[in-house]
Amino acid sequence: MLDKAQTQADPAIGPSDALAYMPGFGNDFETESLPGALPQGQNSPQKCNYGLYAEQLSGSPFTAPRGTNERSWLYRIRPSVRHTGRFTKIAYPHWKTAPCLDDHSLALGQLRWNPLPAPQESLNFIGGIRTMTTAGDAMTQAGMAAHAYVFNADMVDDYFFNADGELLIVPEMGAIRVFTELGIMDVAPSEICLVPRGMMFKVSRLGEEKPWRGYICENYGAKFTLPDRGPIGANCLANPRDFRTPVAAFEDKETPCRVHVKWCGGFHVTEIGHSPLDVVAWHGNYSPFKYDLKTFSPVGAILFDHPDPSIFTVLTAPSGEEGTANVDFVIFPPRWLVAEHTFRPPWYHRNIMSEFMGLIYGRYDAKEEGFVPGGMSLHNMMLAHGPDHAGFEKASETELKPVKLDSTMAFMFETRFPQQLTRFAAETESLQDDYTDCWNGLERKFDGTPGIK
Numbered sequence: 444m445l446d447k448a449q450t451q452a453d454p455a456i457g458p459s460d461a462l463a464y465m466p467g468f469g470n471d472f473e474t475e476s477l478p479g480a481l482p483q484g485q486n487s488p489q490k491c492n493y494g495l496y497a498e499q500l501s502g503s504p505f506t507a508p509r510g511t512n513e514r515s516w517l518y519r520i521r522p523s524v525r526h527t528g529r530f531t532k533i534a535y536p537h538w539k540t541a542p543c544l545d546d547h548s549l550a551l552g553q554l555r556w557n558p559l560p561a562p563q564e565s566l567n568f569i570g571g572i573r574t575m576t577t578a579g580d581a582m583t584q585a586g587m588a589a590h591a592y593v594f595n596a597d598m599v600d601d602y603f604f605n606a607d608g609e610l611l612i613v614p615e616m617g618a619i620r621v622f623t624e625l626g627i628m629d630v631a632p633s634e635i636c637l638v639p640r641g642m643m644f645k646v647s648r649l650g651e652e653k654p655w656r657g658y659i660c661e662n663y664g665a666k667f668t669l670p671d672r673g674p675i676g677a678n679c680l681a682n683p684r685d686f687r688t689p690v691a692a693f694e695d696k697e698t699p700c701r702v703h704v705k706w707c708g709g710f711h712v713t714e715i716g717h718s719p720l721d722v723v724a725w726h727g728n729y730s731p732f733k734y735d736l737k738t739f740s741p742v743g744a745i746l747f748d749h750p751d752p753s754i755f756t757v758l759t760a761p762s763g764e765e766g767t768a769n770v771d772f773v774i775f776p777p778r779w780l781v782a783e784h785t786f787r788p789p790w791y792h793r794n795i796m797s798e799f800m801g802l803i804y805g806r807y808d809a810k811e812e813g814f815v816p817g818g819m820s821l822h823n824m825m826l827a828h829g830p831d832h833a834g835f836e837k838a839s840e841t842e843l844k845p846v847k848l849d850s851t852m853a854f855m856f857e858t859r860f861p862q863q864l865t866r867f868a869a870e871t872e873s874l875q876d877d878y879t880d881c882w883n884g885l886e887r888k889f890d891g892t893p894g895i896k
Contacts, residue, residue, distance in 0.1 A: 462627055464687035468669055468732070474626070475518075475724035476691040486516045495723055496522040500624075502639055502666065502729035513666070515727025517624065520695065526643070526702060526719035530711040533703070535569065539865050540607060540708030541577035541586050541663065547869035553826055554864070555878040556871065558615075558817025561654035565596045568619070568646035569603050569703060572659065573871075576799055576821060576862035579769075581607045581663045581708060585762070586860045587770045589799040590659040591819060598645035600698060602719050606706040608663040610638045611758070611772060613854060615803050615817050617655030620647045621731070624722045626689025628733045632657075632803055633852055635757075635772075636733040637667060643702065643719050644731075656817055658801045660856045664769035667758040675742060681757045685738040688730045694718040736774055736803075736852060744782040749790055752855070767859050768796075775807065775853040781845045788838050791829030797862045798822045798855050805851030809834055813881060820878075821868075824861050832884030 465472050475481040480495060482488050487497045495518040502513035539545065559573060571594030579586010587608070612621070618631040623644040630636045631649075638644050648655050669681060696718035704711045739757060744750055755773045762769040780787045788809045800807075800820045807814050811833035814820060822828040830838065868874070 462629055463690045464628075464733070465690060466684050466687060468683035468686040469728060470688070471726070471728045472688055472730060473724075473726035474691040476693060477723055480518055480691075480724035481726060482518070491518055493723065495519060498522050500641065500727075500729055502641070513727075513729040515625065515725050515729040517722045518724040519624075520693070520721035520723065521717065523719065526715055527704075528713045528715060530704070530713050533710045533712045535572070535710050537573045537867050538590070538705070538710070539574040539577055539588065539867075540581050540705075541579050541588060541863070543574075543577040543863060543865060545864070545866035545869070547864065547866045549864060549869035549874075551823070551826070553820070553822050553828055553879055554868075555814065555820040555875045556818055556868070557873040557875060558656065558815065559591050559593045559871075559873055562593060562595055566594045567596045567598045567601060568592060568594050568655075569598065569601070570594065573867055574865045575819060575868040576864055578797065578858050578860035578862045579663060584608075584663050585769060586663050587760075587856065587858050588661040588663075589819075589856050589862065590661060591657070591801075592659060593654050593656045594646075595648075595654055597647035599647075600700045601703060602643050602645050602700060603703045603705075604641055604643045605638075605661070606641055606704065607708065608661045609640045609666055611660040611662065611667065612636050612638070612657065613659070613801065613803070614655070614657040615801065616657070617653050618649040619655060619657075620649055621645075622647070622692075622694070622720055623689070623731045624720055625725055625730050626692050628687075628689050628731060630733050633737055634733055634735050636731065638731050639666070639729055642731065645720070658819075658854075658856075660770060660772060662760050662770055665761050665763075667760050667772065670753075670756045670759040670771075675754075679740040679742050680754075681734065681739050686732045686734050688732045691722060691724050693723050694720040736776060739774060739776050741776055741778045743778060743780075744785070747782050747785045749782065749785060749787065752789065762859055764859075768857070769859065771855070771857045773855040773857055775851070775855075777847070777849045777851060779845060779847055783843055785843070786838055787843075788830045788834055791827065793825050793827050794822075795824050796857045796859060797824045798828075798857050799862060800853060800855045803852040803854065805849075805853075807851065807853045808848055810881070811837065813875065813878065821862060821864070831881035833881075835885060
């Protein structure tokens with residue numbers, strides 16, 4: 444499928460308030476912000492219009508099968524070799540990369556955190572990232588890291604690209620503007636966006652003054668794609684038409700700028716005299732996108748029992764082993780509960796997958812208290828988890844009439860790898876020391892008498 448659009452942005456000053464997007468997931472798109480900037484019939488003409496440079500950005504090996512081969516052709520003011528100079532090593536001490544076995548004294552267990560506090564100093568998006576867990580090995584392009592972010596300043600002359608993995612950004616408080624090489628996305632809480640591996644971008648704040656807060660999944664492995672629906676068939680879950688890719692927009696700025704790079708877990712910065720976001724036109728299928736979680740069409744039990752949470756998978760990054768994800772992005776959205784003779788919240792379970800959860804708004808149906816928007820929990824592989832005592836009692840005694848579970852949006856980063864805790868996560872004051880007490884009231888009810896009690 445081929446889509447064509449022209450940016451709403453004034454190329455001399457950057458984005459306007461009315462952003463345009465192209466629908467579809469994994470499409471071949473084409474878009475130009477100046478008429479005639481995009482070559483027709485070939486990728487690399489001897490001379491490009493407007494004095495632009497042609498450049499390819501590849502997200503897969505050249506010889507990958509057609510179904511997984513990803514690349515985009517960019518037509519830009521300067522080639523990206525001019526967007527880096529001599530690098531200097533820098534430190535972002537709170538951003539960790541797997542394998543990361545931080546030294547801390549916190550023992551194994553089910554864990555939960557309160558929201559991160561607002562920063563007292565000025566922090567931009569990159570400086571405000573705090574790694575909670577890491578899994579796998581970024582060097583071998585397997586696994587992930589779960590981060591929380593909180594910031595209060597814009598990236599004005601600072602730009603960033605991550606060579607270690609793609610970034611799935613999940614805002615919880617405060618809308619953000621993500622200006623990438625290929626266009627601009629405005630992303631509000633209950634929306635997500637993805638910035639591909641190696642793509643330059645910057646983040647600024649939208650809306651009223653507040654701490655801007657959320658979550659990030661840094662995916663080291665195969666890139667996120669839509670899960671196969673299996674017996675569900677052709678419709679529901681996340682439909683491709685609801686994904687939005689930005690149209691071309693560029694920043695023509697000749698001022699001192701800094702490009703920050705994350706590469707194999709290390710951080711580097713280079714000084715340049717212009718903005719690197721100078722792509723005037725592009726075509727291809729290696730591109731950023733946003734998605735509104737409210738457009739997810741959930742399916743579930745319509746008679747009895749609680750199905751596996753995999754039916755709520757929005758995106759999956761395959762591992763090479765069928766049915767076993769490198770990482771899944773799963774949500775628990777508003778939905779009707781109608782199952783008869785059924786304990787309706789998630790059941791108690793142990794799992795070979797490791798689950799990092801966050802709450803965007805509302806209340807999660809398996810926890811009556813303690814898990815709040817901006818909070819996080821970690822249930823690692825084979826550690827038991829499930830509803831708290833209050834949630835169990837409520838679900839066991841309630842009248843089983845149809846109920847709309849409304850005004851809620853929780854999510855999970857689930858991976859086949861154990862998630863290793865960072866020192867920050869182990870020692871932050873946001874850690875709830877009493878989390879496991881939520882199950883203390885689940886006492887013996889067995890009395891040996893036949894029949895349902």
